[in-house]
Amino acid sequence: MSVKVFFGKQTTEGTVATTLLDLGATDFSGGEKYNAVKSEVFNSLQAEGDQFLVGIETSFDTPIEWNAKVLEAILPALGYAKEGKDTFYKLTAAEPAVFSLIVSDSLNNKKTLYKDCKLNTCSLNAVKGALVNGSLSWIGTTAEFTTGIVVESIATNRGESLVAIDSIIELGGKGVTEDVESLTIDFNNNLEARGSIDSLYTKKIRRSAPQSTNVSLEFNSYDQVRFEAVKAKAIANASENLTLTLVDGDKTIMIEVPKLYITTSDRGDYKGAGTHSLSMTASVNNTDNTPAKFTF
Numbered sequence: 001m002s003v004k005v006f007f008g009k010q011t012t013e014g015t016v017a018t019t020l021l022d023l024g025a026t027d028f029s030g031g032e033k034y035n036a037v038k039s040e041v042f043n044s045l046q047a048e049g050d051q052f053l054v055g056i057e058t059s060f061d062t063p064i065e066w067n068a069k070v071l072e073a074i075l076p077a078l079g080y081a082k083e084g085k086d087t088f089y090k091l092t093a094a095e096p097a098v099f100s101l102i103v104s105d106s107l108n109n110k111k112t113l114y115k116d117c118k119l120n121t122c123s124l125n126a127v128k129g130a131l132v133n134g135s136l137s138w139i140g141t142t143a144e145f146t147t148g149i150v151v152e153s154i155a156t157n158r159g160e161s162l163v164a165i166d167s168i169i170e171l172g173g174k175g176v177t178e179d180v181e182s183l184t185i186d187f188n189n190n191l192e193a194r195g196s197i198d199s200l201y202t203k204k205i206r207r208s209a210p211q212s213t214n215v216s217l218e219f220n221s222y223d224q225v226r227f228e229a230v231k232a233k234a235i236a237n238a239s240e241n242l243t244l245t246l247v248d249g250d251k252t253i254m255i256e257v258p259k260l261y262i263t264t265s266d267r268g269d270y271k272g273a274g275t276h277s278l279s280m281t282a283s284v285n286n287t288d289n290t291p292a293k294f295t296f
Contacts, residue, residue, distance in 0.1 A: 002106040003028070005062055005151050009076055011099045013116050014042055017100040020150065023062060023157040024128060026133070028103060029114075030060030032143050044072055056200045057193060058114060058140035062101075064176065065161040068130045068248040072296055074136070077119035077189050079211065088256075090290035091211070096189055101138065104150040104277065105207040111148060116141040118205045122187040126169075129221075132162035132246060139193050141202045159248070165285075166247035171217070172240055183244060185292070188212045213282035213291035215242055222267060222274025228279060235260040240280060256293040261287040 007027035025075045032058055039049040064070065072089075075081070076097035082091040094116050103112040117140040120237030169177045190209040193202040217287075233240060240260040246253040260280035268275040284293035 004104045004150070004166075006102045006104060007073075008100050010100055010116070013098050016113065016115050019156070020068060020100075020102065021156045023101070023136075024064045024067060024158050025062045026065060027063045028060065033057040033059070036069075038199070053168055054141065054225070056142075056202075057119075058117075058136060058143055058202060060101075060140070060224050061135055061137050061220065062119070063135045064133065066295060067159050067161050067239070068136055068251050068253055069156070069158050071124075071294070074119070074122065074293060078122060080290075080292075085296065087296040090288055091292070096191075099138075101140070102150055104130070106149050109147060109149060111146050111150060113144045113146065114138070114140040115144070116259075118189065118191055118207075120189050120191045124185045125182065126164040126167050126184075126244065126246070127182040128164065130164050132164050132167070139191055139205050140204070141205075155243065160250050161164055162246050162253075163249070164191065168243075168245040169217075170243040179219050180220040184216045185244070185257070186214045187292075188214075211291070213257065215260060215280045216281065217278045219278070222269070227265065227267060227276060228281075230262060230264040230265045234265065237261070242280075246289070251296065254293075254295040256295070257282050257291065258288065258293065259283045 003022045005028060006020040007023045009184060010017045027291040031189045038051045043049050044105045075089050077099060079093050079094050079096050081090055081094065082089055083092060086232055099117045100116055101114040117138045119136060120139050121137040124135065126132050127267065167177065168175070169180050188271060189211050189228045191205050194204040194206055240262065242257045242260060244255045260282055263281050264279040266277045268277065284291055
């Protein structure tokens with residue numbers, strides 16, 4: 001099966017995006033879920049009776065390989081934009097942008113169009129010796145099936161995938177790249193689908209809690225001095241900062257998380273040399289008033 005996933009930002013709700021970009025998806029899971037209620041009226045047998053379709057939920061996940069174009073194009077889905085004279089993207093008060101996603105299936109000559117989609121969760125993983133991958137979790141309103149495929153000549157070429165081997169990581173202003181085996185940045189819009197009494201489909205996608213940003217580091221060895229320093233910072237309620245620099249050919253992408261608070265610091269592998277896993281959550285209470293900054 002030859003499948004590709006394309007996406008594009010909509011100008012307004014209900015209007016399908018006309019400018020598309022190859023998402024770089026490596027898989028696709030989910031789609032439509034049919035919710036039903038069952039009648040509880042007594043019947044002559046000890047068996048379930050009728051059931052009635054009362055709702056259709058549209059949600060799906062798209063694991064991807066990141067690159068510069070896709071990362072920059074996805075930022076409005078997190079509410080990020082450049083403001084004023086800023087040269088970087090930061091979180092704004094704007095609602096997350098609405099997107100169209102199209103699954104193009106050339107074997108069956110079919111397109112599945114998911115419109116009015118909002119991004120619920122987004123992850124970016126940089127792992128030793130691997131491509132920079134991640135996953136996007138979406139909530140939509142409807143799915144439509146049409147004949148034909150997305151003609152790739154009208155969609156923007158995404159370019160090459162990012163490779164983690166060129167990444168540079170700084171924690172607390174100090175280079176720690178050689179000590180880190182993997183790094184994950186997670187964004188959660190905390191969205192939920194809301195329906196209406198007169199429709200099977202999702203009518204509104206609304207935030208149920210503030211957006212959260214979390215960073216996790218897996219160190220390649222246990223360092224007692226570092227472990228004790230992390231604990232001291234947590235007890236003092238002192239913040240940390242992190243910078244991840246990624247290289248996409250001749251382009252540099254810098255992701256800065258200026259203010260992080262430690263949530264867990266775990267030592268493992270007591271039978272061996274030891275491991276250290278560190279998790280932190282971001283705050284907007286910093287100079288730029290944003291959980292993260294993206295510079296291309």
